[in-house]
Structure formats: C-alpha cells, structure tokens
Amino acid sequence: MTAASTTSVSLDVRDVHLAFGPNRVLRGVDLSVPRGATACVIGPSGSGKSTLLRTINRLIEPDRGDVLLDGRSVRGDDPDALRQRVGMVFQQFNLFPHMSVLRNVTLALRRLRKLGEDEADALARAQLELVGLAGKANSRPAQLSGGQQQRVAIARALALRPEVMLFDEATSALDPELVKGVLGVMADLSAAGMTMVVVTHEMGFARQVADTVAFMDRGVVLEAGPPEAVFERAEHPRLRRFLDQVL
Ligand SMILES: Nc1ncnc2c1ncn2[C@@H]1O[C@H](COP(=O)(O)OP(=O)(O)OP(=O)(O)O)[C@@H](O)[C@H]1O
Numbered sequence: 315m316t317a318a319s320t321t322s323v324s325l326d327v328r329d330v331h332l333a334f335g336p337n338r339v340l341r342g343v344d345l346s347v348p349r350g351a352t353a354c355v356i357g358p359s360g361s362g363k364s365t366l367l368r369t370i371n372r373l374i375e376p377d378r379g380d381v382l383l384d385g386r387s388v389r390g391d392d393p394d395a396l397r398q399r400v401g402m403v404f405q406q407f408n409l410f411p412h413m414s415v416l417r418n419v420t421l422a423l424r425r426l427r428k429l430g431e432d433e434a435d436a437l438a439r440a441q442l443e444l445v446g447l448a449g450k451a452n453s454r455p456a457q458l459s460g461g462q463q464q465r466v467a468i469a470r471a472l473a474l475r476p477e478v479m480l481f482d483e484a485t486s487a488l489d490p491e492l493v494k495g496v497l498g499v500m501a502d503l504s505a506a507g508m509t510m511v512v513v514t515h516e517m518g519f520a521r522q523v524a525d526t527v528a529f530m531d532r533g534v535v536l537e538a539g540p541p542e543a544v545f546e547r548a549e550h551p552r553l554r555r556f557l558d559q560v561l
Pocket residue numbers: 334337339357358359360361362363364365366
C-alpha cells in the first residue's frame with residue numbers, strides 16, 4: 315500500500331449545510347482531517363453520515379459551506395477530476411456484474427486517466443495484488459465472496475491514485491466472517507498514510523485505527539476527538555447514550 319501514502323492531502327469540511335426539501339440533513343458540519351490521518355464518523359442512523367461523505371466528493375452539492383483539499387476549495391473543480399482525487403467505497407460494492415474483476419478496475423483508468431490497455435492492466439493487477447486478489451483478475455464479481463468484491467471496489471478506487479479515501483459503511487453488507495479481511499485492508503491503507511474518512515458501525519476499528527472519531531447527530535458533528543477521549547470520556551449526553559447502545 316505504500317504507493318498510496320505519497321500523495322495524500324489534508325481535508326477540511328467547513329460549515330456544510332444540506333437540506334432535502336424540508337429535511338435539514340446537514341446543519342453546519344465541520345471536520346478536519348490532517349494529511350495522512352484517519353477520521354471515523356459514528357452516529358445514529360439518519361444523522362447525515364452518508365450524506366456528509368457524498369458532499370465531500372460532490373456526488374451531492376452542499377447548499378452552503380466548503381470542502382478544502384490541502385487548504386484549497388474544491389468548489390468549481392471538474393467533478394470527474396475531483397472524484398479521481400477523492401475515492402469512495404460504498405456499502406454495496408457497485409461493481410459491474412458483466413465485467414471481469416480486471417475490467418472493473420481498468421475501466422476508470424482507461425476512461426478517466428486515458429491509460430492504454432497494457433498500462434491500465436498492469437496497474438490494476440498490481441492494485442489487486444495489494445488487496446490479496448491477484449488470482450481473481452479474470453473472475454466475474456458474482457464468483458467472489460462479498461468481502462472479495464469489496465476489496466475489488468477498494469482496488470478500483472485506489473488504482474486512480476486518490477489523495478483522500480471515503481468509506482461509507484464498507485463492511486455493513488458483509489457476512490461477519492468476511493468483515494475482518496476488508497477492515498484489514500482499510501487499516502493497512504490508513505497505516506500507509508492515506509487520508510481517510512470512514513463512516514462505520516465498527517467501534518473496534520474506530521478505536522484502533524482512527525486518529526479522530528467524530529460523532530454525528532442530527533446533522534452536526536456534536537463531539538470529536540481522539541478515540542480514547544470519545545470512547546472513555548465522552549462529554550455530550552447524546553454521545554454517551556449512543557455509546558451505551560452500541561458498545
Ligand atoms: N437523496 C435523498 N433524498 C432525500 N432524502 C435523503 C436522501 N439521502 C438521504 N436522505 C435523508 O437524509 C437523512 C440522513 O441520511 P443519511 O443516509 O445521510 O444518514 P446516515 O447517518 O448515513 O444513516 P445510516 O447510518 O442509517 O446509513 C435521512 O433522513 C434520509 O432519509
């Protein structure tokens with residue numbers, strides 16, 4: 315995973331607001347992730363965690379506020395270019411079922427980075443090897459376990475050499491025995507120095523891997539800090555109640 319470490323940047327979310335009609339889902343979110351750090355976002359269902367991630371890579375335009383990479387606003391950037399810089403992995407792996415694993419990884423390399431076939435194949439194979447799937451390049455997604463499919467999705471995002479990675483409940487759709495392998499890949503990536511925002515229900519992962527844990531509630535980050543502070547010395551009663559329910 316070392317290739318990923320060289321290019322990561324800091325991420326700042328500043329006062330981001332977003333409403334779906336009358337539903338004010340994000341009500342002034344602030345989050346700072348230094349270069350190479352991992353922020354885990356925890357919080358109750360419907361608090362706006364997924365929506366926050368989608369505003370970071372502009373799958374959704376926020377109504378107000380800004381997102382900065384290395385101190386520079388991404389507003390006005392070409393969305394395709396931004397999504398190469400900010401990779402995202404979803405709960406449902408979103409692989410193309412009719413394409414081989416290799417083609418799933420090379421597609422964006424060829425279309426977005428305009429690489430030739432040989433170069434794209436070589437890069438994709440190297441990335442698949444990093445996630446432990448060198449032998450599966452010619453398989454179809456349906457021939458893989460959910461955990462393997464998710465690792466393909468991670469390889470696909472990493473092949474674009476992102477500077478930030480976003481994970482939206484990447485292990486929530488997996489059978490319990492497959493969760494560890496995917497979390498292991500994510501922990502390796504974090505250790506290699508990738509800047510990451512990880513929305514997760516895996517409190518063990520947050521405790522061990524995060525530099526910052528941010529608790530979201532009703533569209534704001536209510537409390538954030540190092541894992542030991544958030545998990546052992548939570549200040550806000552709503553965070554304490556949430557932790558009582560999930561730990
Ligand atoms: N595209 C959309 N259109 C309208 N409402 C939406 C849309 N996406 C999300 N919402 C609403 O925004 C709110 C926050 O949803 P979001 O998925 O961000 O929460 P979450 O914290 O990630 O929840 P969970 O942990 O259950 O995934 C919910 O009320 C949801 O119904």
